[in-house]
Amino acid sequence: MKTVSISLSPNTEKDDVCLALKELFVKEKIKGKSINEFEKIFKESLGFEKVFSLNSGRSSLLIILKALEIEKNDEVIVQALTCNAVINPILKTGATPIYVDIDDTLNIDPTLIEEKITKRTKAIIIQHTFGMPAKIEEIKNICNKHNLYLIEDCAHSLLAKYKNDYCGKFGDVSFFSFGRDKIISSVYGGMIAVNNKNLYQQIENAYEKLDYPDKKWVKKQIRHPILMNLFILPLYNFFNLGKIILELSLRSETLSKAVCSLEYEGILPDYFPRRMPNSLAKMALNQFKKVERFNSHRREIAKYYKKELGGVFEINENAVYLKFPLIVNNSEYILKEFKKYNILLEDGWTKKVIVPPKTNLKKMNYTLGESKKAEEMSQKMLILPTHINISKEIAERIVYILKSLI
Ligand SMILES: Cc1ncc(COP(=O)(O)O)c(C=O)c1O
Incomplete structure (x- = not known):
């Protein structure tokens, strides 16, 4: 089974990969x-x-x-x-x-x-x-x-x-x-x-007053859906090949990180703030044309999780359920177990009140203990994927595994 991930290029479909491939060769x-x-x-x-x-x-x-x-x-x-x-x-x-x-x-x-x-x-x-x-x-x-x-x-x-x-x-x-x-x-x-x-x-x-980002930075983003979907996710657990490609691509700056190390320490890197470049606007436009379908799908998957797993979050037609949060007592253990099934649920939105977890809270002007509910929730939160590449069968599999772990 292809690796299922909550955060590694979750929205990408075939047409997005084709568009990115073409865009790599466009001059402007x-x-x-x-x-x-x-x-x-x-x-x-x-x-x-x-x-x-x-x-x-x-x-x-x-x-x-x-x-x-x-x-x-x-x-x-x-x-x-x-x-x-x-x-x-x-x-x-x-x-x-x-x-x-x-x-x-x-x-x-x-x-x-x-x-x-x-x-x-x-x-x-x-x-x-x-x-x-x-x-x-x-x-x-x-x-x-x-x-x-x-x-x-x-x-x-x-x-x-x-x-x-x-x-x-x-x-x-x-x-x-x-x-x-x-x-x-x-x-x-x-x-x-x-x-x-x-x-x-x-x-x-x-x-x-803003500039555009440079070409090197833009190319890094265009490569993301291509490498993720053609190599990294399909090969993720094949002798760890996908994992290795991902690691090497990040280290060599062939791909970008979602958050760079400076940002954990309270510093914005110099490629922010910038305007949106044309290639990324083209990719966003292609996705925007599909957004209603993406969001209905998310709502359906969220409804299914809610029916099967309960949880405190009510499902309503106004919300779009980017992800589906559940409160559990053993999130760390669950995340580890899911990896064995080739399902990566780790998305950075847990363990700390300001995420990703490597964030230095002091530098964020946050004192531990000041927001008790957020601290408690962040420790107990397990986040399930709802994106367009989570089919009903995959959601059923996630629920089946989860029921055996909680
Ligand atoms: C709640 C929230 N606000 C703002 C942002 C910033 O968006 P971006 O990653 O596009 O800078 C993010 C994500 O990183 C986010 O999760």
Whole structure:
């Protein structure tokens, strides 16, 4: 059986591999018409007035914070149980991330926000964790009351809905990610969407100053779906050949890492912030055309997991279930056992309140003990894949194995 993975190029289908192969030989990888095409279809499909494409969610958030003139001595509220890719742009501006604990939905607990607001607070970032919308209305009311900007982090929630409109339509400004294991993937990619008309010009001014990434960086991303799907995943356990190819490709920088070592220590590498290059826009556009099918599939697989395994997360038609979280007491053991069946469930979103687990919490301005629920959940969380390459048969196999382990 081909290796099943939650995070190694999960969304890629044959047409994506073919597109990437062609793109390797295209001369103009940086500028081109796919950028405008992708921005246009994205903007019109979600009903935004203004969008700006970038090379990652990280870049998008940094540009938003700069445009909002967030700087040293300012504070930005975020939820605990997040990714260092959210915290590092805040640190880059010189501002301080202030953590609020989560509730049972893995999203920020609105009842705990106000006690963290000070004179220095400038903005609240809400994350719709794993595609399950946060309690936007309550949080928006808090922002209005205290005159704070609301930034929606839609990295996990492309086309998720809250009260009949898309996540991303409620904040002053929002951002999306098209990273390798997100709702759609161009390996690296992001989008800013602006709702507050007063911010159009500020965001545009900050964006105008940006460069494109260099060709070498872009090629690294184009190779990702090709190497993963033609060599690494099919050969993963064949005398460990796939594993070895992956390791060598990362070491030789033939492929990129999702998070580089500097980022664990609170430093954004210099290829952020950048604009989205044409080749990646082409790949993202191809995926975007398939997003409704991807998300219906995710919802069906999530429904199946819920029916078979239960768990505290309710299934509803508004969420998009990038992944399906379960709370278990022996996640470490389960992950190890699944490897024996050639199923890789390790995706970096466990063990720490700021992931990946190698992240230095001190550098993130996080003190152990400050968000108890997030710390507890991160220890007990097991995350199941829902992506388009998880067939019903694979999901059944995952459930069957899991039932024997919990
Ligand atoms: C919740 C969340 N927000 C933001 C990001 C940043 O997105 P990107 O990887 O495109 O920089 C990520 C992923 O890394 C994420 O998981």
